Each structure stands twice: as structure tokens, then as C-alpha cells.
Amino acid sequence: MVKDRLKDLRDLMLKYNIDAYIVPTSDPHQSEYIADYYKTRKYISGFTGSAGTFVITNNKAGLWTDGRYFIQATKELDGSGIDLYKMGVEGTPTIIEFLNSEVEENGIVAFDGETYSYSAYLDLKKGLKNKKILSDRDLIGEIWKNRPSKPMDKIFLHDVNYAGITAKEKIAKVKDFMEKNNIDYYLLSSLDDISYLLNIRGLDVDYNPVIISYVLINKDKTTLFVDLKKVDKNIIENLKLNGVEVDEYEIIFEELKNLNSTKTIYFNPSRVNVKLFNSLPENINKKTGIDFTTNMKAVKNTIEIKNQRNAYIKDGVALVKFLNWVEENVSSNNEITEMDCSRRLLEFRKEQELFIEPSFETISAYGENAALPHYSPSDRSPVYLRSKGLYLVDSGGQYLDGTTDITRTIALGDVTEEESLHYTLTLKSHIRLMLAIFKKGTKSSALDIIARQPLWEKGIDFNHGTGHGVGYFLACHEGPQNISPRSNNINMVPGMITSNEPGVYIEGSHGIRIENIMLCIDKFQTNFGEFYGFESLSLCPIDTKPVIKELLTSEEIQWLNEYHNRCYEELSKYLNGEELEYLKEKTKVI
Amino acid sequence: MVKDRLKDLRDLMLKYNIDAYIVPTSDPHQSEYIADYYKTRKYISGFTGSAGTFVITNNKAGLWTDGRYFIQATKELDGSGIDLYKMGVEGTPTIIEFLNSEVEENGIVAFDGETYSYSAYLDLKKGLKNKKILSDRDLIGEIWKNRPSKPMDKIFLHDVNYAGITAKEKIAKVKDFMEKNNIDYYLLSSLDDISYLLNIRGLDVDYNPVIISYVLINKDKTTLFVDLKKVDKNIIENLKLNGVEVDEYEIIFEELKNLNSTKTIYFNPSRVNVKLFNSLPENINKKTGIDFTTNMKAVKNTIEIKNQRNAYIKDGVALVKFLNWVEENVSSNNEITEMDCSRRLLEFRKEQELFIEPSFETISAYGENAALPHYSPSDRSPVYLRSKGLYLVDSGGQYLDGTTDITRTIALGDVTEEESLHYTLTLKSHIRLMLAIFKKGTKSSALDIIARQPLWEKGIDFNHGTGHGVGYFLACHEGPQNISPRSNNINMVPGMITSNEPGVYIEGSHGIRIENIMLCIDKFQTNFGEFYGFESLSLCPIDTKPVIKELLTSEEIQWLNEYHNRCYEELSKYLNGEELEYLKEKTKVI
Incomplete structure (x- = not known):
């Protein structure tokens, strides 16, 4: 099937005289989760992972993806005629190196500019030697016969009781920023920024309650460009009250063409696509940088914080019920699988008020499966939980009053000495970061080493960041701050919400991660x-x-006991019977 | 006097039609310490501090300097007609802002391009609006009647027994770098890099044993441009054996003009001056970046490390003798001053083999004076050490076999509870960094937070970096690595030598710093x-x-005891009598 598609695509390339065609994993907004309509890379390559770029020439085809997906991609690409290019492995050419060696001088490299970010285009332009670039060809769209339709769910309002500030107030702050920086137009393409700014939500993609849309702000008006069939009258009226007009999604391109070319426009080049950029008047003055709304939404307001606290209590209740259920069912029989757990956990979350959907695909992983930080269980190859070893569950929920994300690793029975040691070190690492005191002006990335110290001292490390920003009824992974070995320039400031998730992963044996979300x-x-x-x-x-108490300092033990006391105080009122007993047992002083 | 000089300068500016003239603190090589000949900023402003930039227009004159010098500059500029611009204080205009508001459209801003770095010139060019820049006017040179002569000390060789690798081998590595990066010419202007590369030393500036010179490397030859009167025949012969020719210092400009303009030259824009840059053929291909030799010399070779260890033993012996002398003289009478200490310490260092000179001006500071991290004592206002409170001494030596830098703070008698607390926290901070374990790939700046944690937990901080790189019989402050809140991209790797110097400074009361030099x-x-x-x-x-033992963890106490045991083992063989007794007493287990 993939082979036929490649043939169709190569026929089209011949017709248009294209020498190489690039298909990224992307939508017009550079979103983390994309709607089925935009899953062109999956369609053409057959590879179902969440990250990767497909490149084809008349005699070669390749898929570039990262370490998380090497095994899966090898399997899925088998027999397709597509080569796997393992990113991060020495000797693997970059896409630009590949194109420079495979495409002849003056050859044409093409892609669909609507799903290609402007900054990625700049990198390509800089890297390609003597090639021509065509950015207006959606070839996959031309060959994709039963392409899914674009998402059509209705937009809904995020009430100011949840949002804390009206859209009008938020827009006023953006306009302040524009005035201070002599900006006439602000083009916003990032979907969670748009949802945040206008206090609206939707169900256009999985896990993130956003709406496929653009926003253009100028001194006199703010316009939301969106498929009008999604917008009910009450939404239009509400937006109007906040000073926002609504227009068709595709009209943005016309609107940009008609901007006054003597003025200045601001946008984020890694979120704006090439088609948008090419629609701008050639000589318009361009200022670029991180979206102002990204910094604004990272620092939660007092109402968001109050609500977020409440959402985490509800989420904790669901999780305690779930863990009790797991321990009960594991001890009495061997009948539950990782997928059963995943489904049962969702049921417990659904019982909670204001729950909408999971905030990402649950990682429910027993034993050695937990050693893969991005493991997903499946019914096709069921894995049963046994009453020994460790079980890891990383999950989260979208509630109208908050986004949650939490990982617990629990002992289902006896654990090995090594598992105990790794569990205790992970816990130390988690607590150290939780207890960190840092001066105003400290970069978020500078905190990373605090979490890694207890593991590094034993020669252990984990291959992922320690923490990511978390949205508020928005993306579970949200910028700009992150706690990571890659240094960033973003100060950690009060009001930011960030995960704390160190781990230890031993291939073929076990995986441990302990994750709480922290408020600065x-x-x-x-x-x-x-x-x-x-x-x-x-x-x-x-x-x-699994804790080896002797390895904890008295300060670490104190944190753990106080934390458990808080858990009991906050959660016990929502539990009873054996679930309450379970909580009591699990929050005992050590 | 300064007033007369300002008048002479303004007359010259009028003659040349110059609207504003800039005098940085600099030599042609952007050195940290500069020869008297280049102290134009001191001459014209009367300000004697080590950092600052002087700017003059026909009706205003200003000196920009940083927080270390606000008090001193206020005093020294008093009555001169020069305004002090406090850098880092809100509301202080930058020099570029000052020039934009004081110089009219098409006005001329000038400076001496020979002592102005190319990167600073680029910043100026970018920042100035509608001004003309003249970079070839040494106006201070024209008015300075008894200008000191350029330094004339002879060059001497740094034997390969000390250097570990011959100049020939080092140059071969630079040529490798050039070949791999398609570089035809390498222009080197940084003085410690030149001394390192060619295994030569000199006494052209205080504290750093370098020679004022340039180096130009191409495929076939390497040329050292230096005042030939400094170079004896044996040096010329030795350099020739290493493939190095010698030419007059000023010839470099001619040589650059005659380079093949179809080729590629590499240089570090923050070390190369504007006059050098302007001498290059206009169309020559330029590649810029940090000097290759800077990275190379940062990672010490095995012979350098062996020698450096030895230099630190000698330096430790001198310091023990000195501290014993201080404690004896303070307890028996009140007759010694900070300056006496400084002189006595130099005498003890001079007794050590291969000692050449101090590696920086000794900070000998009693009581509240120690609260100024860059304090210098003086005979004009003598300060006597009393038998109470804390005394801080930060000093170092240049030895043929190494460069040292060490700070000790000692109790001269009773200390307050606060002093004890701050001393103990500084020590914790020092030990934490010393005990840090970190993974390959860790940026040097990422280690900073490890040292600050114990202080931050108590709401204390210090306003300087935690550590700087240290040269090998070269600059005491050496790049590229540093341990600092400002993030850098430089990995900490084995062979790098870096200081570890946290401190606590309480204005008007006391200052504490504990500094050891560490090998990665x-x-x-x-x-x-x-x-x-x-x-x-x-x-x-x-x-x-002054240590409050209860505040140290058992791991920290263990480090301290083991360290003292090592001190005793290494130093005791070079001491006897009461000095040995003193060492024994001071290295007792706690």
C-alpha cells in the first residue's frame, strides 16, 4: 500500500518536475498533537510514531526519526522501500546533507509551505547548496484519496471563573506590548496561545483542547480566523464583547496580503508557516521572537492557581482509587493487563467533576516495559501485571479547571535490591528539586543539575529533561520554561507550573519515574x-x-512525611471504605 | 591637571572636527592587565581603577565603570569635570545611548582603532544612529607628553620540561584545525594564547608573563610579530627550530594587507583590534570564533598537571608560613597592617623555587574591608589587624611550573555568631562544589548552582562568579570555562583547572571567601x-x-578531614619547628 503511494507521489513529482519532496509531521500551527487530516507523513510512510520527517527523491525514500522510535520504525518501514535514518546516531546524515548529496545542482526541493515552519524553511534555505525551493505544493493532498476531513467540533467558551481574566484584558496586555515595541500587527498562529488569549477551547486535536485557527491583532481590531461552521452565535457575541471579530480560516492569507507594507508585524518564526510568511507584503517590517502570550500564559494568575489546586485534588482522588484497584487486583489474581489499567484509570478520572479528556496517552507499563520512557501499551500484545516488581503509570487529565500530569511507580510485590536502590535514588532526586531554594533570576534550566546529582553520584542518568511547563486546561507540555541539561534563558518565576520527573531506566529490567507538578x-x-x-x-x-530509608537524609524524610500528611488531609474527605484505608496506609509516617 | 588634559583633548577634537572621542581601558590585544604605555584612560580621566571607559564631547565628559569602583571613581573624578556613569544601575545610559543623544546627526565619533576590539566596534556601528565613525585617531597619544615607553623586557623560553609539548607540536594542531575548517590564515592576537602556543614568556605587563606581539599562521609559515629588540639570538634560533619566523611588531599590518584576498582568514573578533581588521583585504573570506588555542590551553597536558601540582605544594608551604606569621604577630601585638601582610606573603613566596612574580595584586583585608571582593590595601591609609574577627587574604603566584590563586579567611580571635554562620555556609558551599559528580557534557556554568545552594537556603548570595579558569604560568583568569550564573556553552572536561571561591560579604561588617583551585x-x-x-x-x-560543626553533613566533615590530612602529608616535609607545629594544629581532625 505504501509502495503504491510512493509510486503515485513519484509520478506527481515527475509531472511537476520536483526532485525531492519533504513531508514533516506537522499542521499549519506546528502543534504537538495534530488532527488526522494533517497526518500526511503517516499516510505516505506507514510509520505511526508521533515524530519524524519523510523525504523522497526519484530513487530513494527515507524517514528521519529519533531514538524513541527506532524499533517501531524499523518494523513499520519493513518492505516499504523507505530507509530509516536514525537521528542522533553518529554517521546518520541530516536531511539537508541527504538533499545536498542526492539532488543535483539547480534541482527542485519541494514541500507544503502550509505545514512547514518559517524557521525550518530558513534552515533549509541556508543549508541547501544550489537547489531551488518550491514551498506551495501539497502533493500528499493530491494523492490521498480518502483523506479524513478537518475536525469540525464546536468551539466552547472557557468561562472567566476558570480563566481568571477576560479575553479583553489579555488582548489589552498584548496591545501594550505592541505599543511599547512599535508593533502595528501581531500574527498569532500557536493554537494554545490562541485558546488562552481568547478564553475559548475546542476538541480539534487529541489531548489538547484547542481550535485550529489564526489570530491577527492590530490597534483597532482583533480577528480570529477559524472555520465559521464551528462557531455558534453565542460565541460570536461573546467574542464581540471582548473586542474580537471572527472570519473564515483561509481569509488570513488575503488579510496578510493587504497589510500596510510601511508598518511593522510581529510573529514567532517557529510557529508561523511558510504560506503565512509568503502572504506578507514583501517590504513590511518584520520583528520576530517568542510569542508574548507564551510568556504571559506561563505565569498563572491567582484564579488559575486556585482552580489548578482543586483539579489536582480531584486527580489525586482518582489516582488513589486507581492504585488501590491495581494493588487489589494484582494481589488476588493475574488477570489485569496494562491496557485494563489504562482504561480503569480513565474511568476513575471521568467520575471527577469538570473532567474532559486525558491530557496525553497514558503510559501504563509493567516491569521491563517501564524502561521505555515513551512506552504505550496495546491490546494486541497484552501484558499482565504480576505480584512482583514495579509498575509505572504516567497519566493526566484535562479538566475545565486545570491540566494534570503525574507519574507513580509502585511495587506490586517483592522488588530486587537494585530496584529499591534505583527507586530510592529517583525519590531523592525528586525531593531535592522540590526542596530547591533559588534566587530571582535563576534560569529554569539551571535547576536541572539539582535533580540529577543524587543519580550522577551513583553513575546513573536519565535521557530526558527533568521538567516541562504545564498548561492550564491546555497543553500538558507548555513552554517557555523547562528544567533540562540544555540551557535556556527563561527565568523560573512564581506562578509558573512545571513538572518534576526524574527516573531510572534499565533496559530489559525495570523503569522508575516519580513525577509531581510543582508551582513556583x-x-x-x-x-x-x-x-x-x-x-x-x-x-x-x-x-x-521500595524505599531504602537509610539512603534518605533527615530533610528528605521530613519532606516525604509532610507531603504524605498533606495528601491525607486533602484527599481523605473524598474517600471512604477501603479506599480511605488504602490512603491511610499509604501515607503512614516512615 | 586632568582639566588641562581635557582642554588639550578638546582642542585636538576641534582641529580634527571630532564630536565625540572614546577611550577604553585596553591594549591592542584586549588584555586583562595592560602596560603603562597603554593606560590612556587613566591618563585622561585620573581614574585609577582597572575597568572603565572614558567618553568626551565638546561640552560633556563621562566615565563608565561598574559597581566595584563606584566609591573610588566618585572620589577620583571629583572636581575634574568628568561625570560618573554607574554601569548596571537603573537609569544609567549606555555609552551608545549617550552618544546618540549628545552627538548630532552626521557627527563624528572617534577612537584609536588599535586599542578597540573589532566586536566592540561592530556593536558601536550597529548602535549609533546617523553618526560617522573614525577609528584611526590616537588623540591621547598626541597630547600625552611624558608617555611611558613600551615595555622592553627580554623574551624568555618556557622550557618543554615545563610546557610538556613543543611549540612545533602545538602549531601542528592549529594547522590541523585550519585544514579541517578550510582556513588559509590564522591571525592570533591574544597574548596568553601566543605565549602558550610558542612556549615563550615575557614581563611586558604586570602579573601575566606575556609578550606584546601578534602571530600569523599559514600553511607554510608561522610568524611572530614582536619588537625585535626584545628577542635574543637564542630565542630566534629556538623559534626557528619550531618553524617560527620573527618579524617587527608593526609589520603585521603590512603583512595583512598583502594577504591573498581569495583565501580565508580565521580570527577571534573580540581579541582582534579594528586596525588589524581594517588592514585585511576587503574581500578576503573571514571566519570568526573563539581562538582554537584557548580551548587547547584550557585542557592541561599531563606534564603541565604534574608541574602544577608541585607549584601548589610550594605555594601552600609559603601560605602556611605566612598564616603562622600572621597569627603570631596578631596575637603578640597590634603592629601589623594589611600592607605588611601583603609584603610578608610575597617574601614567603619568593623563597620558593621557580617563583617569578605575584599572579595578581594581593587582597589583604581585615574586618569590614573584606566585604569588598576587590579591595586593595594601601600604605596611605594603613589598617591594623586586631586579635578579633576575620582576616581575608586572596593571593597567587607565577612560578615557571604553574600559576596559583588561593583565598583563606582566618579568625584572628573571637568571631561573632553571624561570622561563624557565614563562614560555615561558605565552607559548605566550597565543599559541595568540590564533591560534585557530573556527567560528561555538563556545561561549566551549570555547576554554579551547586555551590550557591547552601547559601541560597539561608537567603544569602555573592555577587561574583563561583569559579574562573586558571592558566599555567600564564593568566590567573583564563577562559573559556567558568562556573557562573551566566550560562555558557563550555563543557567542563578533565584537565581543566578552575577556581572554587564562594563567599559572603556583609557591608560594614565582614567578608569571607574560601578559594581552592580544582583540577577536573x-x-x-x-x-x-x-x-x-x-x-x-x-x-x-x-x-x-569559626566552623559550626553541626551545620556540616558527615560527608562534608569527611572531605574536610581528608583534605587536611592531605595538606599535612604534602606540606609537612617542607616545614619544621613552630611552622610544622602550626600546620599540625591547623590540620587536626574535627
Whole structure:
């Protein structure tokens, strides 16, 4: 099937005189999760992973993806005639190197500019030697016969009781920013930024409650460009009250063409696609940078924080019920699979008020499966939980009053000494970061080493960041801050919500991760300045069974006991019977 | 006097039609320490601090300097007609802002391009609006009547027994770098890089044993441009054996003009001056970046490390003798001043083999004076050491076999509870960094937070970096690595030598700093990768009198005791009598 598609595509390339064609994993907004309509890379390559870029020439085809997907991609590409290019492995050419060696001088490299970010286009332009670039060809669209339709769910309002500030107030802040920086137009393409700015939500993609749309702001008006069939009258009226007009999604391109070319426009080049950029008047003055709304939404307002706390209590209740269910069912029989757990957990979350959907695909992983940080269970190859070893569950929910994300690893029975050691070190690492005190001006990435120290001292490391920003009824992975070995320039400031998720992964044996979501808070002020710290928003017991107490410092033990006390105080009122007993047992002082 | 000089300067500006003239603190090589001949900024402004930029227009004159010098500059500029511009203080205009508001459209801004770095010139060019820039006017040279002559000390060789690798081998590595990067010419202007590359030293500036010179490397030849009167025949012969020719210092400009303009030249834009840049053929292909030799000399070779260890033993012996002398003289009478200490310490260092000169101006500071991290004592206002409170001494030596830098703070008698607390926290901070284990690939700046944690937890901070690179019989402050809140991209790797110098400074009360120089070493390798750590090169007891033992962890106490044991083992063989007794007493287990 893939072979036929490749043939169709090569026929089209011949027709248009194209020498190489690139298909990224992307939508027009550079979203993390994309609607089926935009899954062109999956259609043409047959590879179902969430990240990868497909490139084809008249005699070669390749898929570039990262370490998470090497095994899966090898399997899925088998027999397709598509080569796997393992990113990050020494000797693997980059896409640009590939194109430079495979495409002849003055050859034509093409892609669909609507799903290609402007900054990626700039990199391509800079890297390609003596090639021509065509950015207006959606060849996959031309060959894809039963292409899924674009998502059509209705937009809904995110009430100001949840959002804390009206869209009007938020827009006023953007206009302040524009005025201070002599900006006449602001083009916004990032979907969670748009949902945040206008206090609207939708169900256009999985896991993130966003709406496929663009926003253009100028001094006098703000326009939302969106498929009008999704917008009911009450939404239009509400937006109007906030000073926002609504127009058809595709009209944005016309609108950009007609901008006054003596003025200045601002946009984020890694979120704006090539088609948008090419629609701008050639001589318009361009200012680029991170979206102002990205920084604004990263620092949660007091109402968002209050609501978020509540969402984490509900989420904790669901998780305690679930963990009790797992331990009960594992101890009495061997009948539950990783997928059963995943489904049961969703049921418990659905019982909670204001729950909408999961915030990402649940990682429910027993034993050695947990050693793959991005593992997904499946019914096709069921894995049963046994009453020994460790079970890891990383999951989260979208609630009208918050987005959650939490990982617990629990002992289902006896664990090995190594598992205990790794569990305890992961816990130390988690607590160290939770207890960190840092001065105003500290970059979020600078905190990473605090979490890694206890593991590094034993020669252990984990191959992912320690923490990512978390949205508020929006993307579970949200910028701009992150706690990671790759240094960034983003200060950690009070109001930011970030995950704390160190882990240990031993291939073929076991995997451990302990994740709470933390709120950055003011700690104290002295003559030397302001000092910040963290408060855990996530509330759910951390299994103490695998803990080697002697390896914890008295300060670490104190944190754990106080945390469990808080869990009991906050969650016990929503539990009873054996679930309450379970909570009591799991929050006992050590 | 300064007023007359300003008048002479303004007369010249009028003559040449110059609207504003800039005098940086600099030599043609952007050196940290500069020869008297180049101290034009001091001559014209009367300000004697080590950092600052002077700018003059026909009706205004200003000096820009940083927080270290606000008090001193206020005093020294008083009555001169020069305004102090406090850098880093809100509301202070930058020099570029000043020039944009003071110089009219099409006005001429000038400076001496020979002492102005090319990167600073680019910043100026980018920032100035509608001004003309003249970069070939040394106006201070024209008005400076008794200008000191250029330094004329002879060059001497740094024997390969000390250097570890011959100049020939080092040049071969540079040529490898050039070949791999398609570079035809390499222009080197940084003085310590030149001394390192050619295994030569000189006494052209204080504290750094370097020679004012340039180097130009191409495929077939390497040329050292230097005042030929400094170069004896044996040096010329030795250099020739290493493939190096010698030419007059000023010839470099001619040589650059005659380069083949179809070729590629490499240089570091922040070390190359505007006059050099302007001498290049206009169309020559330019590649810029950090000097290759800077990275090369940062990672010490095995012979350098062996020698450096030895230099630190000698330096430790001198320092123990000195501290014993201080404690004796303070307890018996009140007759010694900070300056006496500084002189006595130099005498003790001079007794050591291969000692050449101090590696920077000694900071000998009693009581509240120690609260100024860059304090210099003076005979004009003598300060006597009393038998109470804390005394801080930060000093170092240049030896043929190494460069040292060490700070000790000692209790001269009773100390306050606050002093004890701050001393103990500084020590914790020092030890934490010394004990850090980190994975290959860790940026040097990422280590900073490890040292600051114990202080931040108590709401304390210090306003300087935690560590700088240290040269090998070269600059005491050497790049590229540093341990600092400002993130850099430089990995900390085995062979790098870096200071570890946290401190606490309480204005009007006391100052504490504990500094050892550390060698980055391999610790162990596991399935997760390679892990590095530090070994202290500095060997000298850390005063335990002010330590509050209960605040140290058992690991920290263990480090301190083991360190003191090492100090005793390494230093005791070179001491006897009461000095040996002193060492024994000071290295007792706590």
C-alpha cells in the first residue's frame, strides 16, 4: 500500500518536475498533537510514531526519526522501500546533507509551505547548496484519496471563573506590548496561545483542547480566523464583547496580503508557516521572537492557581482509587493487563467533576516495559501485571479547571535490591528539586543539575529533561520554561507550573519515574534579594515500600512525611471504605 | 591637571572636527592587565581603577565603570569635570545611548582603532544612529607628553620540561584545525594564547608573563610579530627550530594587507583590534570564533598537571608560613597592617623555587574591608589587624611550573555568631562544589548552582562568579570555562583547572571567601556514560576555628578531614619547628 503511494507521489513529482519532496509531521500551527487530516507523513510512510520527517527523491525514500522510535520504525518501514535514518546516531546524515548529496545542482526541493515552519524553511534555505525551493505544493493532498476531513467540533467558551481574566484584558496586555515595541500587527498562529488569549477551547486535536485557527491583532481590531461552521452565535457575541471579530480560516492569507507594507508585524518564526510568511507584503517590517502570550500564559494568575489546586485534588482522588484497584487486583489474581489499567484509570478520572479528556496517552507499563520512557501499551500484545516488581503509570487529565500530569511507580510485590536502590535514588532526586531554594533570576534550566546529582553520584542518568511547563486546561507540555541539561534563558518565576520527573531506566529490567507538578512560589526576601521555591500541586502518595530509608537524609524524610500528611488531609474527605484505608496506609509516617 | 588634559583633548577634537572621542581601558590585544604605555584612560580621566571607559564631547565628559569602583571613581573624578556613569544601575545610559543623544546627526565619533576590539566596534556601528565613525585617531597619544615607553623586557623560553609539548607540536594542531575548517590564515592576537602556543614568556605587563606581539599562521609559515629588540639570538634560533619566523611588531599590518584576498582568514573578533581588521583585504573570506588555542590551553597536558601540582605544594608551604606569621604577630601585638601582610606573603613566596612574580595584586583585608571582593590595601591609609574577627587574604603566584590563586579567611580571635554562620555556609558551599559528580557534557556554568545552594537556603548570595579558569604560568583568569550564573556553552572536561571561591560579604561588617583551585578529573564510567569530578590542587589548611560543626553533613566533615590530612602529608616535609607545629594544629581532625 505504501509502495503504491510512493509510486503515485513519484509520478506527481515527475509531472511537476520536483526532485525531492519533504513531508514533516506537522499542521499549519506546528502543534504537538495534530488532527488526522494533517497526518500526511503517516499516510505516505506507514510509520505511526508521533515524530519524524519523510523525504523522497526519484530513487530513494527515507524517514528521519529519533531514538524513541527506532524499533517501531524499523518494523513499520519493513518492505516499504523507505530507509530509516536514525537521528542522533553518529554517521546518520541530516536531511539537508541527504538533499545536498542526492539532488543535483539547480534541482527542485519541494514541500507544503502550509505545514512547514518559517524557521525550518530558513534552515533549509541556508543549508541547501544550489537547489531551488518550491514551498506551495501539497502533493500528499493530491494523492490521498480518502483523506479524513478537518475536525469540525464546536468551539466552547472557557468561562472567566476558570480563566481568571477576560479575553479583553489579555488582548489589552498584548496591545501594550505592541505599543511599547512599535508593533502595528501581531500574527498569532500557536493554537494554545490562541485558546488562552481568547478564553475559548475546542476538541480539534487529541489531548489538547484547542481550535485550529489564526489570530491577527492590530490597534483597532482583533480577528480570529477559524472555520465559521464551528462557531455558534453565542460565541460570536461573546467574542464581540471582548473586542474580537471572527472570519473564515483561509481569509488570513488575503488579510496578510493587504497589510500596510510601511508598518511593522510581529510573529514567532517557529510557529508561523511558510504560506503565512509568503502572504506578507514583501517590504513590511518584520520583528520576530517568542510569542508574548507564551510568556504571559506561563505565569498563572491567582484564579488559575486556585482552580489548578482543586483539579489536582480531584486527580489525586482518582489516582488513589486507581492504585488501590491495581494493588487489589494484582494481589488476588493475574488477570489485569496494562491496557485494563489504562482504561480503569480513565474511568476513575471521568467520575471527577469538570473532567474532559486525558491530557496525553497514558503510559501504563509493567516491569521491563517501564524502561521505555515513551512506552504505550496495546491490546494486541497484552501484558499482565504480576505480584512482583514495579509498575509505572504516567497519566493526566484535562479538566475545565486545570491540566494534570503525574507519574507513580509502585511495587506490586517483592522488588530486587537494585530496584529499591534505583527507586530510592529517583525519590531523592525528586525531593531535592522540590526542596530547591533559588534566587530571582535563576534560569529554569539551571535547576536541572539539582535533580540529577543524587543519580550522577551513583553513575546513573536519565535521557530526558527533568521538567516541562504545564498548561492550564491546555497543553500538558507548555513552554517557555523547562528544567533540562540544555540551557535556556527563561527565568523560573512564581506562578509558573512545571513538572518534576526524574527516573531510572534499565533496559530489559525495570523503569522508575516519580513525577509531581510543582508551582513556583515566593519563599522569602532578604538583603540579598528575593528567593523562590516550589510547592507540589500533585497530591497522591508516593509508594514507600521500595524505599531504602537509610539512603534518605533527615530533610528528605521530613519532606516525604509532610507531603504524605498533606495528601491525607486533602484527599481523605473524598474517600471512604477501603479506599480511605488504602490512603491511610499509604501515607503512614516512615 | 586632568582639566588641562581635557582642554588639550578638546582642542585636538576641534582641529580634527571630532564630536565625540572614546577611550577604553585596553591594549591592542584586549588584555586583562595592560602596560603603562597603554593606560590612556587613566591618563585622561585620573581614574585609577582597572575597568572603565572614558567618553568626551565638546561640552560633556563621562566615565563608565561598574559597581566595584563606584566609591573610588566618585572620589577620583571629583572636581575634574568628568561625570560618573554607574554601569548596571537603573537609569544609567549606555555609552551608545549617550552618544546618540549628545552627538548630532552626521557627527563624528572617534577612537584609536588599535586599542578597540573589532566586536566592540561592530556593536558601536550597529548602535549609533546617523553618526560617522573614525577609528584611526590616537588623540591621547598626541597630547600625552611624558608617555611611558613600551615595555622592553627580554623574551624568555618556557622550557618543554615545563610546557610538556613543543611549540612545533602545538602549531601542528592549529594547522590541523585550519585544514579541517578550510582556513588559509590564522591571525592570533591574544597574548596568553601566543605565549602558550610558542612556549615563550615575557614581563611586558604586570602579573601575566606575556609578550606584546601578534602571530600569523599559514600553511607554510608561522610568524611572530614582536619588537625585535626584545628577542635574543637564542630565542630566534629556538623559534626557528619550531618553524617560527620573527618579524617587527608593526609589520603585521603590512603583512595583512598583502594577504591573498581569495583565501580565508580565521580570527577571534573580540581579541582582534579594528586596525588589524581594517588592514585585511576587503574581500578576503573571514571566519570568526573563539581562538582554537584557548580551548587547547584550557585542557592541561599531563606534564603541565604534574608541574602544577608541585607549584601548589610550594605555594601552600609559603601560605602556611605566612598564616603562622600572621597569627603570631596578631596575637603578640597590634603592629601589623594589611600592607605588611601583603609584603610578608610575597617574601614567603619568593623563597620558593621557580617563583617569578605575584599572579595578581594581593587582597589583604581585615574586618569590614573584606566585604569588598576587590579591595586593595594601601600604605596611605594603613589598617591594623586586631586579635578579633576575620582576616581575608586572596593571593597567587607565577612560578615557571604553574600559576596559583588561593583565598583563606582566618579568625584572628573571637568571631561573632553571624561570622561563624557565614563562614560555615561558605565552607559548605566550597565543599559541595568540590564533591560534585557530573556527567560528561555538563556545561561549566551549570555547576554554579551547586555551590550557591547552601547559601541560597539561608537567603544569602555573592555577587561574583563561583569559579574562573586558571592558566599555567600564564593568566590567573583564563577562559573559556567558568562556573557562573551566566550560562555558557563550555563543557567542563578533565584537565581543566578552575577556581572554587564562594563567599559572603556583609557591608560594614565582614567578608569571607574560601578559594581552592580544582583540577577536573575522570571519576568513573558506567553504562550511563562518563562521570567527572574535581581534585583540589591548592593545599593549605582551611581555618576550622569559626566552623559550626553541626551545620556540616558527615560527608562534608569527611572531605574536610581528608583534605587536611592531605595538606599535612604534602606540606609537612617542607616545614619544621613552630611552622610544622602550626600546620599540625591547623590540620587536626574535627
